[in-house]
Amino acid sequence: MSFIECIDLTHIYNAGMENEYLAVENVNIKINEGEFVAILGTNGSGKSTLAKHFNGLLLPTSGKCIVDGMDTTDESHTYDIRKQIGMVFQNPDNQIIAAIVEDDIGFGPENIGLDPHEIRRNVTAALRAVDMEEFRSFSPHHLSGGQKQRVAIAGALAMNTRCLVLDEPTAMLDPRGRHEVMDTVSRLNKERGITTIYITHFMEEAALADRIFVMDQKHLVADGTPREIFKDIGSMKKRGLAVPMAAEMAYRLQQKGVKITESIINTEDLVKALCQ
Amino acid sequence: MSIELKNVSHVYMPKTPFERLALDDITLTIPEGVITAIAGHTGSGKSTLIQHFNGLLKPAAGSVLVDGVDISRKSNEAKTARRKVGIVFQYPEYQLFEETVAKDIAFGPTNMGCSEEETLERVKKAMEFVDLDYDKYGKRSPFQLSGGQKRRAAIAGILALKPKYLVLDEPTAGLDPKGRESLMDKFRKLHKAQGTTIVLISHNMDNIASYADNVIILNRGKVTLEAPPAEAFSKTEVIRQAGLELPEVKSIMNELAANGLAIENDAFTMDKAVQEITEALRRAGKC
Numbered sequence: 001m002s003f004i005e006c007i008d009l010t011h012i013y014n015a016g017m018e019n020e021y022l023a024v025e026n027v028n029i030k031i032n033e034g035e036f037v038a039i040l041g042t043n044g045s046g047k048s049t050l051a052k053h054f055n056g057l058l059l060p061t062s063g064k065c066i067v068d069g070m071d072t073t074d075e076s077h078t079y080d081i082r083k084q085i086g087m088v089f090q091n092p093d094n095q096i097i098a099a100i101v102e103d104d105i106g107f108g109p110e111n112i113g114l115d116p117h118e119i120r121r122n123v124t125a126a127l128r129a130v131d132m133e134e135f136r137s138f139s140p141h142h143l144s145g146g147q148k149q150r151v152a153i154a155g156a157l158a159m160n161t162r163c164l165v166l167d168e169p170t171a172m173l174d175p176r177g178r179h180e181v182m183d184t185v186s187r188l189n190k191e192r193g194i195t196t197i198y199i200t201h202f203m204e205e206a207a208l209a210d211r212i213f214v215m216d217q218k219h220l221v222a223d224g225t226p227r228e229i230f231k232d233i234g235s236m237k238k239r240g241l242a243v244p245m246a247a248e249m250a251y252r253l254q255q256k257g258v259k260i261t262e263s264i265i266n267t268e269d270l271v272k273a274l275c276q
Numbered sequence: 277m278s279i280e281l282k283n284v285s286h287v288y289m290p291k292t293p294f295e296r297l298a299l300d301d302i303t304l305t306i307p308e309g310v311i312t313a314i315a316g317h318t319g320s321g322k323s324t325l326i327q328h329f330n331g332l333l334k335p336a337a338g339s340v341l342v343d344g345v346d347i348s349r350k351s352n353e354a355k356t357a358r359r360k361v362g363i364v365f366q367y368p369e370y371q372l373f374e375e376t377v378a379k380d381i382a383f384g385p386t387n388m389g390c391s392e393e394e395t396l397e398r399v400k401k402a403m404e405f406v407d408l409d410y411d412k413y414g415k416r417s418p419f420q421l422s423g424g425q426k427r428r429a430a431i432a433g434i435l436a437l438k439p440k441y442l443v444l445d446e447p448t449a450g451l452d453p454k455g456r457e458s459l460m461d462k463f464r465k466l467h468k469a470q471g472t473t474i475v476l477i478s479h480n481m482d483n484i485a486s487y488a489d490n491v492i493i494l495n496r497g498k499v500t501l502e503a504p505p506a507e508a509f510s511k512t513e514v515i516r517q518a519g520l521e522l523p524e525v526k527s528i529m530n531e532l533a534a535n536g537l538a539i540e541n542d543a544f545t546m547d548k549a550v551q552e553i554t555e556a557l558r559r560a561g562k563c
Contacts, residue, residue, distance in 0.1 A: 043423045144319060201453060240453065274537055
């Protein structure tokens, strides 16, 4: 059984009103436990709307979203679903609420009524998992963007979350911050088997996922491994997206008559193809 | 003419326990008529720096000259000089506030004392420039636009001021690849057509590589590098120390060279890189 499954999921904002807006239409996806999935799509393609269904922040207008066997529309499951799915958004300043890092991470566990000893244990373990132990008693405002995003991730981990949904978590970060977040996310996925759903506009980040979903004008239009998705440069560009720099370079070289037969999605591939 | 900073320092919350030196004795020149990029990691002082360009912040020490006029003075001349610099802040769409798109864009020119006719003319031109149709979008609420449209509407608000120096703080953050490219091409067009001097603040080194004539790198409130792109990107260590990265194209080329491909390795844009690689392969008889 898949961990998250969307069946004919459609979402209309302000349904039935004058300003109703169809954001996602008939999306069918299955995400397995432990998978690392990237979602690509232009602004307004429906990525974020889709992602907000995974923990019931939004409910489908029609169709279903099933998380670990639970239907998100069944209110009796809402808490169980939210405990399992942690969300991290683009702007780190909008999601930190406490004056001290450890209080911020402890907020979630406290809210669901965990025992104080357990809260402390969870907070410590979560800080360790994102490599932020030394910042335990810092004010979040003195952290860099990458560090703030890691605090947000730790907040989800302290709830014993099984799945992280990250909506452009690196969009506002500098290169170092982007690496910190990306490294943390892929390590948590590999070492702890945390199911990861990662929305991004950076193709190099998506290339690290197990699987990529492409959204275009409210629909899911492609679902495959990074190699499969980035092979088709033409349709990626047509959809207003791009491919990793190394793939683009390989494509341009092919156009100039250079024979490259291998699939290229990163620098390593390109070095192998050109330097031997 | 140019924007010139002479020994500028800035201290936040001076004489308190939170005192912090954000800019440390900065001397630099933004020459007129070119695209200058300023790069640095979060907290390196970029935003503090650009707020000095039009007097939003006053230096604790040193002076800022726009076209030779010290802008910290209280004279009409200084006021005119400050108005030559338009700043588009990060996520400018958060600053939209008027009832309609046209009114929002008209706010600046009206405030500057432009006549109604002149204002309308400027609003139309600015909207046309950012690809927002005046008849279709002028009367809409800015809050009903999509993210990309809001960004463009907010930028039009600055363009309507007809700044001689246009300062852009991470103008493409959060946009999709196509949106990034089309916005950057618009700025290049503006630069070419009207000679507007552009200052681009960015972490995105590939963007800088494709558009800038001049690169300034900030680290801990100091300028650690000021050079044309080719020279700047050869200084890998300075770039790393500043918490930045080489443009992706340049780092791919470095890898290829390190693995024995006989390229000249002075390319940092895609077109040039493809050309260098093809030539190298041809010389080696591989294609």
